[in-house]
Structure formats: C-alpha cells, structure tokens
Amino acid sequence: MDESSAAADSFENGRYKYIHDIHNGPPEAIDVHRIVLQRSSQKKLLIFCFLALLLFASPPFFFFVQQLNLLTTLPWSLLVGGLFVRLLSQKLVKKESVIILPAFGVQLETQYGSGRTIRRFVPISKILKPVLNECVTPVTCYWSLALIIRGEEELMLVFKELYPPVKMLVPIWKAICAAIDVEET
C-alpha cells in the first residue's frame, strides 16, 4: 500500500503545537490533525508538581527524618519520588490526535507520557455536527470542540485532556464538517 504523507499545516503557540498531515493513499486521503503538548510545557508541569510536592511534603517529612537515620531514609525518598514521577507521566498527556477517515468515521486518540494510548472511534453516520463550545467554569472560560452524536444526549469531547486554543480547533472543525458534508451528498 503506497502512502505518501504531506505536512499540510503546522503552527504552534507557547504551549501547544498543531500538526496537520494528509496521507494520500487508497482508498482516499486521510486527514490527521495532531495537537502536541510542547516539551517545555511538559517539563514545566513536571517541575511544578515536583516543587509543589517538595513544598507540602517536606515539613512532615523532615519531622519524620529527625527520628531516623538519613542514610536509610534517602533511598526510600528517592523511590517514592521515582514512583511519583512515573504516576504523573501516566496522567500527563503528550499528544492528542484526530484522524478523519472519509466515509468511515473519525478516530480520536489520546497518547500519555508513558506511551499508553487510548483510542475512540466514531462512525461518520453517527456524527450530526461538530460544534465549537464556549465552556464557562467558575474561574475561566475556554473553547472546546465537541461532536453531537445522533441518539445521544451528551456531547462527545474531541480533546479530553488538552485545552488547545481556538485557532487550532477551527481547522479541525472545518475538516470534520467537510467530511460529514461529503458523506451526506
């Protein structure tokens, strides 16, 4: 199967990077939109969590340490720190992708720092429309892309963990709209 992919578009802002690939291969062109959390952002998040842990856990930890020998506690603390970083990397999202397979459906992927990937597939016939929503929380307001699924009350969020800026969401929204239009005609 011959596949040639062209990087159609890619831009970034401070935290996120948007990559758009088109794989031209049989039967039709497959659109891949990826949103990657920048490495600097990932590192910043890790450092921040580590510092926060240090700040909040150190007073009781030092109190505990006074009663024990430092030599025995150091390997334990390193082990705990390592476990913590491992847990965090499992939760931290590295990148999320939207793969549009025309006439079939849309595949949504979430890849975590540890390499674990979660995939969800939505058949094209089940999607009524993709919508750009403004979500209001008690502290902030942000844009999100969601799919209206036929027969279901709840909207399906395309990006579960990341909050990309609306400039990156718009091309994905347009691509999904175009795929649905082609399907309907």
Added chain:
Amino acid sequence: MSEKGKHRILMVSDFFFPNFGGVENHIYYLSQCLIELGHKVVVMTHAYNNRSGVRYMTGGLKVYYVPWKPFLMQNTLPTFYGTLPIIRTILIREKISVVHGHQAFSTLCHEALMHARTMGYKVVFTDHSLYGFADVGSVHMNKVLQFTLADVTQAICVSHTSKENTVLRSGLPPEKVYVIPNAVDTAMFKPAPERLSNNEIVIVVISRLVYRKGADLLVEVIPEVCRLHPNVRFVIGGDGPKRVRLEEMREKHSLQDRVDMLGAVPHANVRSVLITGHIFLNSSLTEAFCIAILEAASCGLLTVSTCVGGVPEVLPDDMIVLAEPDPSDMVQAITKAINILPQIDPETMHLRMKKLYSWHDVARRTETVYDRALRCSSQPLLERLSRYLTCGAWAGKLFCLVMLIDCILWQFLQLWQPDRDIEVVADATLTSFLHEEMSRDSFFFFSGTIDDIS
C-alpha cells in the same frame, strides 16, 4: 475598542432573566436599545439551576451565566476575590471598555466593579432601589456601597429621590451622579381596543403582596371603598406572604363577588389583566421609581398611588392621584379618581406615554454617561487608595487593604496566565442568520465569522 465612539459594555448583576423583576427588565431593554445604537453589550450573571454557560439572546446579546451558586436571595456567595479570574477572563476576551453594574444589593456587581477598577477599566453603577439608614442590614449595605462607590467613575440613579438617597448613603459627590429614569415598553402595553363601560368601576392591583408594597394598607382600604361605592370591583393580581390577610379580609366583609384574587400573574399576562380595569392602585410604602404605574398609564388606566419615594416624579399630575400612605387618605384619593374617571381617554394617555418614556431615550442618555466615563482620566493606584481612606477611620484602612490585596492577586494572575494567552472572541454577526432560512449551515451562525480568525 471604541471605533467611531462605539463602546463595548459589560453589564453585571445577580439579577437577570430567567429571574423576573424590574432590574432584570431594565438590563435587558437597555442592552437591546444599546445594541441598536451600534454598541456591543455582554451580560454577566450567576447560573440559575442548570442554566449555566454562554447563551445568546435577541439581537446577539451574549449572556455569561457563571457557575457560582447563589446563596441568599439570588445573590452569589461574596468571596471577595473568588470572581477575579473569571471576570478578568471575560473582560479580556470580549475587549470590554466599560463595566456597568446594577443594583446595590447584588454581591456579584460589587465584586465585579472592584476587580474592574483594579484592572483599570472605567466603571458605571446604577442604583435601582431606595434603602434605609437605621437597621443593621442597611448600615452594612451602605458601608459596602460606600466602598464600591468611592472609586466609581460615574453613577446613575433612576429618580432624583433615588439620587439624594444614594448620595447620602455613600458620600459620593453629587456631580458624579446622573438621573436617568426607567421606561416602559409602550408597544407591549397598549390600552384595550374598546373602551370599558363606566357602569362598574374596576380597580386593579398588581404587586407582590409583601409589607414593603403596602399590602396591609390594602386590607384597610378595600372594605371602606366597597362600602362607599357600591359599583366598584377590585381585581388583585400577585402573590406573597400577605395574601392570607387579604383573603381573611374578603371573608370577613363578604366581598367574594367584589374582590377577585388572581394569584401570581406572569409578566406576559400583566397587560391582559390591566386592560380589564379603569383605575390602578399602588400602595407601596417605598419606591425609588415605580415601573408598575408606568405600565398602567401606558394601558390607559388612571393611577392612584401613595406619595412615597420617587413616585411623584413619574407621571404628570393629570394622570395620577397621590395620597399619603394612610387608609383614610387613600380612600379619599380613590373617590377623587372615580370622579375624574369620565374625563380620562385611554388612547390619549397611551400616546402621551409613548412620547414621554422610551427605552431608546434611556439608552441614548446612558450612552452619554459612558462617553463621559471614558473621558475621565485614569488615576494612579496611590491616588485611588487615598479616596478609600476617606470612607471612615477603620473602614478606610480596611478598604485600602482589600484593594491592595486585589492588586497583588491581579499581578499574580498576570504572571500565571498572561493577558496574551487569553483569546479574544470574534464578534458574531447575526445579519446573515436573520435573513437566511433555517438551512443546516445557518443553524450554527458562527460559520460566517470563523473565517475571520482562522
């Protein structure tokens, strides 16, 4: 920001639709008329039950229902600094130029005005009610108002009486206060198509049956009037704690066939109740401005009202009969009104009201206030803090401290999430939506403007 002198206004209040009342109505009508004048208006209020998030109303009026739960009488929990992040986000993403807060009783309004001042925006406050000076609740409320109004750019009151009340309560210089009365939607409140016969005189009362609205006065007045005038009937719309007293009065004097109690009347049905009557009776004990009598006059009813607060300023002398809030005085006033009734022509009254009161006029006057507010110079922090110090020996220092902490929190927020990280929202243009048919593309009317930002 303001191209060609057009403003981008954020209206903030705890009181907005779906809750119904005078303040909510005022904000809605004022916003619609400002949109027609070409300005952009965004409303911010707290979430009602499961109505939370962004909603669009007629004319493209954007409403943010922020998910802060109301805790007391429709007011958001006053957490001083809790609302700073969301208010900052909304101000930046909508590119707001003026923040307009409504109603002294709304905690969200006070917090929003405080944060807007910290961030350097121009701020306008409208007071809709009269408050006392003596009881504990009023004393605290007045102190909070003093804090907010110490640094407000301009203030608006709905009547001259209200201006006097606000200036006394808050110590604001009177030059900063403008008087812009409320108005009425004369297109909705039209008189009955056919004049009612004068054989039987119907007196209509529509109000919340609470102490403030003088329900106790009604209990004394109605039997006396029924005794003196055998051809008079009463129609009472509205509900409240005092309803029981009115029902008892009905039973006691056997007035079941002469007094109709309609219960709560939704606002959409108010006009149909009003046009069944000849006279409108308002017995409030305090009123900054009374929109109810405007609605009645627009429907062609002669008004009898207690002479309290801003009521004498509302209608011309030939459309209203005033009385002291005393039962015998009110009975005399009703008698006088019944005698004047043959000279009243509902259509003429309605046409006069159309010329006297209109929301477009209110919007134009408010626009002038916004223009003046934007021309005021921005003051440095120290000068603003010195204004708070005049509020009182202890209170002044406390207010300064509150504002300083707010400034520090704002600087911290700017480090955490810089201004340029908050995306500005594209303005939705509704013209294509209104003229196109309901095709699939126009259902999501943003499809026209998304091209601007991509």
